[in-house]
Amino acid sequence: MVRCFSVIATLLLTTSFLAAQEICDNAIDDDGDGLIDFQDDDCTCEFIEIRSLIPNPSFENMSCCPDQHYRLDCAPPWIQAYGVTPDYIHMCDWMGPENIAVPIPFPDGEGIIGFVDGRVPQNLPIEYDWKEYAGVCLLGTMEAGKTYRIEFSLGFAGQLRSPPLEFTIYGTSDCANFPFGVNDVLPGCPTNYPEWVRLEGKLLDGGTDGPSWVNDYFEFTPNQDIRAIAIGPPCAPFPGDITHYYFMDNLIMEETFLFQYQIFSSGDICAGDYLLQVDVSTAVEYQWYRDSIALVGETGPTLSVDEYRNGNYQVRMIEPDGCRMSPPFPFERPAIPETEVEAIICPGEVYADTGFSADSEGTYQYILPASTGCDSIINLTLKPCQLYLPNVFSPNRDGVNDSFRVYDKQGTNDYTIYVFDRWGNQVFEGQEWDGQIRGRPANQGVYLYYVKLNTVGGESVIQQGSVTLIR
Numbered sequence: 300m301v302r303c304f305s306v307i308a309t310l311l312l313t314t315s316f317l318a319a320q321e322i323c324d325n326a327i328d329d330d331g332d333g334l335i336d337f338q339d340d341d342c343t344c345e346f347i348e349i350r351s352l353i354p355n356p357s358f359e360n361m362s363c364c365p366d367q368h369y370r371l372d373c374a375p376p377w378i379q380a381y382g383v384t385p386d387y388i389h390m391c392d393w394m395g396p397e398n399i400a401v402p403i404p405f406p407d408g409e410g411i412i413g414f415v416d417g418r419v420p421q422n423l424p425i426e427y428d429w430k431e432y433a434g435v436c437l438l439g440t441m442e443a444g445k446t447y448r449i450e451f452s453l454g455f456a457g458q459l460r461s462p463p464l465e466f467t468i469y470g471t472s473d474c475a476n477f478p479f480g481v482n483d484v485l486p487g488c489p490t491n492y493p494e495w496v497r498l499e500g501k502l503l504d505g506g507t508d509g510p511s512w513v514n515d516y517f518e519f520t521p522n523q524d525i526r527a528i529a530i531g532p533p534c535a536p537f538p539g540d541i542t543h544y545y546f547m548d549n550l551i552m553e554e555t556f557l558f559q560y561q562i563f564s565s566g567d568i569c570a571g572d573y574l575l576q577v578d579v580s581t582a583v584e585y586q587w588y589r590d591s592i593a594l595v596g597e598t599g600p601t602l603s604v605d606e607y608r609n610g611n612y613q614v615r616m617i618e619p620d621g622c623r624m625s626p627p628f629p630f631e632r633p634a635i636p637e638t639e640v641e642a643i644i645c646p647g648e649v650y651a652d653t654g655f656s657a658d659s660e661g662t663y664q665y666i667l668p669a670s671t672g673c674d675s676i677i678n679l680t681l682k683p684c685q686l687y688l689p690n691v692f693s694p695n696r697d698g699v700n701d702s703f704r705v706y707d708k709q710g711t712n713d714y715t716i717y718v719f720d721r722w723g724n725q726v727f728e729g730q731e732w733d734g735q736i737r738g739r740p741a742n743q744g745v746y747l748y749y750v751k752l753n754t755v756g757g758e759s760v761i762q763q764g765s766v767t768l769i770r
Contacts, residue, residue, distance in 0.1 A: 324586045324593040324615070337591040337615075337624070344615055344622040347560040351551045352437045352447075353528070358410035358548065364391040371433065374410060380434035380489070380529045381478040386413035388546070390742075392722075399456050399544050400739055402510035406452035407549040413454075415544050416464060417537030427536035428487035432529040433547070436474040441525040448555040450516040454546025455505025461545050465533040467500030470525035477527060488534035496523065500533055510739075512548075518555050562614060562628035568604075569673035575612055575628060576601040582616035604630055637676040638667075638767055640690045650681055652700045653693065657681055667693070667769065675769065688750060691767040694734030703766050704731040705750055714752035718766075721745065734768055743770050 319330040323342035328335045336342055354376050363373040369384040370393070371377055377387075388395045390409040395401040405411050418429035441447055449468060455461035469489040471477075476494040480487075489495035499519035505511045530547070537543055559580040566572035577585075579600050587597035589610040594602070602612070611627035642650055649658045655665040660681045667675040677691070692703045705714050718727035721744070726736045734741050749763045 324595075326593045326595050335592050337588060337613075344624040346624045346626075347557060348626055349551070349553050349557050349561055350438075351553065352439055352441065353435060353449075353550045353552050354438050355435075356550045356552075357407040358387065358389075358412055359408040361387075361389065361391075361410060365389050365393045367393060368396070371412070374412075377412075377433055377435050378477055380432040380531075381480040382483075383429060383431050385431045385433050385531070388413050394739075396544070397737055399460060400510040401456070402454045402512050402546065403740060403742065405548055406512055406514065411454065411546050411548040413544060413546050414531050415542055416532035417539065417543055419540060419542045425540065430487055430532050432469070432489065432531035434477050434527065434529045436477075436527045437525070441470070441521055443521055443523050446518055446520045446555045447552060448516055448518045448558050449550060449552040450514070450558075451550050452548040453503050453513050453515065454548065455507075455511050455513070456544055456546075457510060458505065458508055459541065461505055461543060462539070463502055463504040464543070464545055465500045465502045465535075466545075466547075467531065467533045468498045468519070469495050469529045470498045470521060470523075471495050471527050471529075472524055474527045479529075489529045490534055495529070496521070497534070498525070498528075512546075514549075560616065560623055560625045562612065562625050564628075568632065571605060573605070574601050574603055575614075575630070577614055577616070577625060580616065580618070582618050584615075584617040586615045586617075588613045588615065608632075633673050635674060635676055637678060638691060638769070639678050639680075640767070641680045641682065642687065642689050650679075652677070652691075653697065655679075688748070688762060688764065689766065690764070691769055692734070693769045694740075695770060702731045702733050703748070703768075705752060714750060717749045719747045719749075721747075740770070741768060743768055 321334070321336070321339040321341035322329045323336050326335060330339070330341065332339065337344070355374060358374045358377070360375070361373045362375055363370070365373050365387045368386050370387045371379055371384050373387050386395065388401065388411050395413055399413070412433050414431035414433065416430055418426045420426065451466070453464070453466050471494050473494065479489055479492045479495060490497050498521055499517050501515060501517040503513050503515060505513060530550070559578040562575050562577055565574050565576065577600050585598050585600055587594045587602045589607060589612055591613070594607070602614070604612070609631045611629050613627050614625045616623050616625070649656050653667055655663070657663055657679070663679040663681070665677050665679065667677050688705055689700065689703065692700050694701050703716070703718070705716065714730065715728065716730060716732060717725060718732055720726050726741065726746070745765050745767050747763070747765050751761050
């Protein structure tokens, strides 16, 4: 009887185990197969994927490095919409017109497009219809009657060179309609030609006196199928007596309803107010996941990641017509960077850097606070002086360590500093570098320098090395 009872109990336990079903939102391996929640095939939901109908949306894919104006051909499949061509700007070399302040950093990657709305040639009449458009064939057809959204970043050089602009998109039913305005000297707006229609536009303002980016979107419903687009300034002649210049980047376009399932971020992870969120929609239930495992209790349209680890975050939305899962949002908490710094200190001198100071040689470690809260660790080695060139400087106009220069305690000013970027291009020549390149803030990073100094004793001192620019 005991043996019979044991067999029956074993069968009951086995049957119960086999009948177990994975519950998809409790962070528990309910069926014992080693897979939790949406790691398990028992959990099903429609996964939403947003891919921009616009190819190469951030101008990162390139066939060549631009070395001058125009060169949109370096960013295929973007093409010259007609005879007047936007500029392809890339950090590999050409960084835009010398008299235009390019907003840095770029919103996404290392490539952007620059374009003008009207042109004012020197000693010639104003060309109000000189307009530059970037053109591209879409990866699919925008269907008539459906509503689409385009998200984008629009760059401004400042109020003078980049006043408010109605950023506008135009469409055509056939890629063969590129280029438009053939043989016209100034074809102007795409809608000057019957194959093209204006889809939509939005008036945007940079909002500052300096270079800046504005991230925004607008929606539209085409009344015909669209296979290609041209994007840039509005049709109206530009008002002004100076050439207006703008930048564009990160063009994401898809059907509007898909964007409600897209996770986007707000706030600053370094300041502790960083949020992940989705547009509030018809969903009646939300559930957040990290690496396909439920974050129990996180059931709203927003998620604060302060207490969570790095990973791929998603949100499940149960709606009246079914279950949908957002695309993964990769999150990685920024690591505290460490910078090795060597400097020379002379008797009676104090080395100072944003809250830290030392007056003798030795090794030190201190925190360099950043305005956003993501601090840096500085490992400092102070050596006795002969020629003092700092290995790091922070040109943030706080009055401390704002420039890169030579300190010669023998009283001579007979020296020259030459600074080079990582591609070997000379970016500065003189006695004190303020961290600017052609009037624009240089990128944070490491630069090489070469110094030639003539001392009061008639000796020539040559020194070379690297300096780290921190913002």
